[in-house]
Amino acid sequence: MARTPSNMLPLGTKAPDFKLPATNFNDSYTYNDVKGTKGTLVMFICNHCPYVVHVIDEVVMIANDYRVQGIGVVAISSNDVVNYPQDAPDKMADFALENRIDFPYLYDETQEIAKAYDAACTxxxxxxxxxxxxxxxxxxxxxxxxxSIPVSGSDLRAAIDTILYNRKIDEDQKPSMGCNIKWK
Structure with a gap:
């Protein structure tokens, strides 16, 4: 597993739009379809990454805690499924079911959306x-x-709370760390 940090897209960047098929629902979704009234969380994940597996329960809890408060949530996998078949759409649907993911889990086959977000890791x-x-x-x-540090979601939860309670966001943000996106 290659330990790769986020690229840290500049704050203030407008959300890139997308239209991608969901693997856990029979539909395609755009950014506007998943957008929340108070904010939107877009995350790049995959099925096999040990970093994702380590945090997926907390990610699902965050989605459940904040969607009812007006935060839209979507997950996207952009990995090359030819070389990483465990990340194929049918396996994504299984992963969503096993982990009780009930927000859209989208497949970015062309990897254009990962590039638009400057995503680097999962x-x-x-x-x-x-x-x-x-x-x-x-x-x-x-x-x-x-x-040995327990998963708490503290950094992401604090950021979401700043949106919900109209606080000033701390611009000193630590990059995520995980497996590199498997580019074609």
Whole structure:
């Protein structure tokens, strides 16, 4: 597993649009389809990455906690499925079911959307405000596989709370860390 940090897309960047098929629903989704009234969390994940597997329960809890408060949530996998068949769409649907993911888990076959977001690793988190401006890109928390720090979601939760409670976002953000996106 290659330990890769986020590229840290500039804050204020407008959310790139997309239209991608969901692997856990029979539909395609655009950014506007998943957009929340107060903000939107876009994350790049995949099925096999040990960093994603390490945090997926907390990611699902965050989605469940904040969607009811007006935060839209979507996950995207952009990995090359020819060389990494465990990330194929049918396996994504299985992963979503096994992990109780009930928000759209989209497949970016061309990898254009990962490039538009400048995504580098899995997991990679992007939080946009209600004007679709990037306010947070960074880590879930300080926990990593094997470092004995419990998964809490503290960094991402704090960022979402700043949106919900109209606080000033801390621009000193730690990059996410995970497996590199498997480019074609």
């Amino acid at each position: 997991p990679d988190f992007y939080l946009f405000d209600n004007r679709d401006q990037l306010v947070y890109r960074g880590q879930l928390d300080d926990s990593r596989p094997g470092n």
